[in-house]
Amino acid sequence: MIFDSHCHIQFKGFDEEREDVLKICAEKNIWLHAIGTQKDTSKKAVELAESHDNIFASIGIHPIHLFPTYVDEEESSFVSREESFDEEYFDELAKSPKVIAVGECGFELYHVPKDKTVEEVLAKQKEIFLAQYHFAQKHNLPLVIHVRDAHDQLIEVLKELPKPIRGVIHCFSGDWSVASKYLDFGLNLGFTGIITFPIKKTAPQIQEDLWEVVQKVPNDRFIVETDAPYLAPQKYRGKRCEPWMVEEVADKVAELKGLSIDEVKKLALENSLRVFDRMKII
Ligand SMILES: [Zn+2]
Numbered sequence: 001m002i003f004d005s006h007c008h009i010q011f012k013g014f015d016e017e018r019e020d021v022l023k024i025c026a027e028k029n030i031w032l033h034a035i036g037t038q039k040d041t042s043k044k045a046v047e048l049a050e051s052h053d054n055i056f057a058s059i060g061i062h063p064i065h066l067f068p069t070y071v072d073e074e075e076s077s078f079v080s081r082e083e084s085f086d087e088e089y090f091d092e093l094a095k096s097p098k099v100i101a102v103g104e105c106g107f108e109l110y111h112v113p114k115d116k117t118v119e120e121v122l123a124k125q126k127e128i129f130l131a132q133y134h135f136a137q138k139h140n141l142p143l144v145i146h147v148r149d150a151h152d153q154l155i156e157v158l159k160e161l162p163k164p165i166r167g168v169i170h171c172f173s174g175d176w177s178v179a180s181k182y183l184d185f186g187l188n189l190g191f192t193g194i195i196t197f198p199i200k201k202t203a204p205q206i207q208e209d210l211w212e213v214v215q216k217v218p219n220d221r222f223i224v225e226t227d228a229p230y231l232a233p234q235k236y237r238g239k240r241c242e243p244w245m246v247e248e249v250a251d252k253v254a255e256l257k258g259l260s261i262d263e264v265k266k267l268a269l270e271n272s273l274r275v276f277d278r279m280k281i282i
């Protein structure tokens with residue numbers, strides 16, 4: 001059994017084939033964590049979790065949805081809607097026992113709206129991140145943290161919070177100096193299909209640094225994820241990513257850490273159950 005600790009199976013792009021994808025996941029004994037990014041995708045994550053034993057949900061607002069921003073990813077391009085954190089709405093969703101975390105929330109400087117300064121964007125992201133942090137405290141839930149091109153800014157904010165901080169830096173990419181700061185704060189690291197990508201000839205250091213993190217992260221501090229529909233592992237590159245592909249991530253962790261695949265699956269599951277401690281596997 002593997003827990004895909006971060007995917008977006010509730011996204012519209014899966015509407016046509018969601019049941020087929022879920023069937024493959026059930027056959028392969030893959031459990032899913034559907035992560036909200038806005039109000040509607042959080043609600044849909046909860047609905048799916050309530051109707052499927054092997055799905056759990058996280059609720060929150062992704063930093064790209066705080067301003068209307070043009071987003072161009074491998075699989076889709078869209079203008080994100082402007083939202084702020086509607087606490088009453090999320091309080092209602094948090095009543096579901098299948099909600100196991102808050103997020104994804106965090107910092108993103110990769111997509112910055114053209115009509116805003118970096119300072120304006122950061123100020124808003126910080127405000128909404130802290131609102132979600134306090135919301136998570138109130139509901140006794142861990143955080144699913146997104147960070148892209150903004151490690152320094154996130155670390156500055158995390159420094160001010162009481163430790164340990166419960167949760168995960170999802171889709172971790174960065175080097176060991178950054179990783180060890182998050183680990184010191186009490187956070188865990190989530191690895192995606194990015195770890196399966198080959199070394200880029202133009203920038204070999206980036207992938208070597210990430211692999212070093214996978215090798216060094218303590219065995220009780222990592223989890224695995226897909227971030228589906230984004231970031232298909234190397235074997236399926238160019239295809240839409242689906243949650244069962246998380247096996248590829250576990251395989252690569254095993255290779256890098258010199259462990260067996262079964263050991264990695266077991267560790268990743270134990271770690272997920274510890275981070276998302278409201279999760280009950282039946
Ligand atoms: Zn993310």
Ligand SMILES: [Zn+2]
Binds near residue numbers: 006007008104227
């Ligand atoms: Zn995500």
